[in-house]
Amino acid sequence: MFRDRQEAGEKLGQELLASAVRDPVVLALPRGGVPVAAAVARALDAPLDVLIVRKVGAPGNRELAVAAIVDGDPPDVVVNREIVEAYSLSDEELAALVKNERPELDRRRTIYRGNARPRSLAGKTVIVVDDGVATGTTMKVALRAIRRREPLQVIVAIPVAPPDVLASLEQEADRVVCLSRPGRFMALSYHYISFPQLTDKEVTDALERAAEERKARHPRK
Incomplete structure (x- = not known):
């Protein structure tokens, strides 16, 4: 069980950091995936964007x-x-x-x-992040669309998902990183101590903080 989405993202980030991911771009599936992805992007020192x-x-x-x-x-x-x-x-x-x-x-x-254009994914290692996967339908659609954008590699990074869904995602992605694979999967909220519904403002605030943090680390980019 994870304390909250941020802790889940921090643990995912450490898992990915250990594998030396090349030229990563982190894509969050809003709303719930954004705070998880923000922590992953911070750990990897990677740009963060959303995939709607x-x-x-x-x-x-x-x-x-x-x-x-x-x-x-x-x-x-x-x-x-x-x-x-x-x-x-x-x-x-x-x-x-x-x-x-x-x-x-x-x-x-x-x-x-806002008015910002979607980030180019060509030649990048694209890491697609959500706060968990129950059926995998939205994630599969996202992966198929990303494939058309000529990435170097596509990685799914999620805190928790049932084994059968993970098996299907492994057919779509180059790699799947999942921290918890419970045989008896219930609603995502059961796998977090704190799992509030997020507002659009909370999502945009998280995206703005991530952009400001990255700009502070890389002022010339």
């Missing part, structure tokens, strides 16, 4: 993802072909569903990143 993923729900069942939009320049659309075929969606119908979700993706980008 917006689910595109099926008609009449918004919880079932037919696709997902991953923020980028331009955004990536990762399609769940099995669900699209199950709903007999045409390309036009799918495009309309994606279009309906773009405003929310843009809103979140504006909140978390």
